[in-house]
Amino acid sequence: MLDGKILIVDDNKSVLSALELLLQKSYKTIVTISNPNQITSFTDLKDYDVVLLDMNFSSGVNNGNEGFYWLRCIKEIAPDISVIMITAYGDVELAVRALKEGATDFVLKPWDNKKLIGTLQAAYQLSKSRREVSGLKQKEKHLTKIINKDNKYIIGNSKVLRDVLAVTRKVAKTDATVLITGENGTGKELIAREIHKCSKRNDEVLVSIDMGSISESLFESELFGHTKGAFTDAHEERMGKFEAAHKGTLFLDEIGNLPLSLQAKLLAVIQNKEIVKIGSNKAIPVDIRLICATNCNIDLMVEEGLFREDLLYRINTINIEVPPLREREDDIISLLDYFLNLYGNKYGKKGLKIHKSAQKKLLNYNWPGNIRELQHTVERSVILSEGSILTADDFLFKQRSQTSQKELDTTLDDMEKNMIENAVSKHNGNFSAAANQLGVTRQTLYNKMKRYGL
Template structure:
């Protein structure tokens, strides 16, 4: 008998013993009830099917033979498979009076945690049982961590910003977006500031096969050159003065998910080669380490810069542009999205009305007309801020035209006040092309749009 049971603290564990020998059941119950808070014994294995909380047990001690004269272990294997099907994480220890190496190996292959022989040594049995119990606890911890990870990913991926609009221009973009999302192709999202490029990136992730994993976003323009490698690739403890602990970089954090590199055009030329190497090799090396770590990511980039012109000017690597630009998605400016403006106004009016305790706000027709006639150079972001500011400062339940103030910008066409916005835009494009002798890249750079946008506008205006 074990002589040091008093030195073992009772564990809050549930143990199930299944054996057709009542003497064995009594001996094990007497031994184990001093070690575990809940010990249940069963004489007939058929009673296993009536245990409603089987999943809550930590360890099952299971006899291998229940019929007289049978010692092939088939009955034990049957119940082992049943238990593992109902509760895969339970630790099952097989017990038999017939020692056979092949039988033991088969038991382990079938999912048993361990195998002990009758008559047993109490100390060895207790040690085996404690190991099985600890394994069960570890499995529970792993399961709990996975559930927490899944929950955290759902929080991280939660997006309270919605793509609002039913204009033809927007729907065409969304059609391409959802089609591309199903592949693993790299995507470059282009468009003016405030058009919602990040929302398109999130839509790609949401509609992809990686949607259950995390989407990691990083603003490339906000990273200093000295911290670039640490932020993207990570570092080991002691790699440099302030590296007090090991850190995971953005690439590693996005493993199996999507990595969104916003404002990729702001990345200094000196750092572009390092980014290109990681994209090509699909592995990173942390600062202070020589070990290559494989990374599996879906890469999505965005910019409001004209990368083609930057390549011509030697400011952006052409090979990097090819790597990130398998598919180009051009997000249309708000002024090209027809009545989407009205939908956005209604959405943000309700959003900020609820946020600031001013529910039920309405907008006067004259104010609505003022908003529709505005060119929105800052796009959706500008409209959002305009509505929020107006809601905050409003005093009544109906917003009037004077409640909406726009930032004054220099007027380029003061002498053509009677022309329409389309005519002014057509004129600006024609003048830019003439000034640059038909050079599309130079003209689009001057106008602050991408080449694709310039092509679309030229086609629209018949230029």
């Protein structure tokens, strides 16, 4: 006997008795009603697996409209339930209409017992499958919310931050690709998460991956996935990050660290909107919202041949520049209070306060490491603190080499030019040795020297 619940609705009590007698040996619960108006009073209708529904209830009426009305009512209350329409006045046209309107099957009176039992069993299995799928979807939705839950907040109310957030939330409503740029530690990932949170894809997952941490040998496997046996260590099939982010958002952090040899592969996937797993020839379509981030000067990298211009166009429909902390002076105290409360609670030192002298010291500091440096500075100070008030002496900054004001005021281009001049001079014009010292190729060194007129 199957652990199923069957509801039979027919105005002919003889039909109800015959069906109940036929099915009671196969199903645990059989409920019969002769008045269809009772259907809406079933508070547990969603718990039923199958409804056998007559199509005509009024005397002299045989067009089936009453049955279609109650079919719609049932499906509205319990979408996963299987409904089998049953009537003595049926034709092909009526059966087709019933299926189009959501019925699982169509049975004519008088019925064949064996065929009816088979039809009912198939409808019962379909109803179970629908419930399982619905349950999995609910579970997936719940897990997605957990994955997307982010306890990090964008702190601050400075004008530069408000301007960035205004653009962020405007862009979020579209599916445009976004390139987030800015120095290390400025909060580029938080901006990416804000875009996802404010987008129409916020019910789906945001998948984040650090492009700088992926080796060339694992690039395709990580991003596109692989089949079982595709290579020596491929003991099972693996889903890549693109496929995992389907219908959601894919965040590629540190995109500027991606080697040229891999940029073409990434470009092809973005253009074609499909991936092919390693070991397979089957193309899998992917629907993602792409967000990238970097602290590199991508335009300069394009000039130097280190980044593909066509890939830049693909990832840079909108560029959001995240300001460094030194340009957000109004936000420093807010961030300070947030991290002080966070680490005070974490390390059992609630109620810590900051002396004005400490505030002044923190406001006067340049914060080259941005918010990340502020966060680590506060955490270290909380751990080492002995009193309830943190003074200026409790905040220690990483010792940096003494730099003159003239050097501080110089541009990055001036610094790079000086480095190149010093390296070439040190190696007596040996470009290979100079390039090796600078960590660039000979061609890049030539390009830079030409640019600076050296």
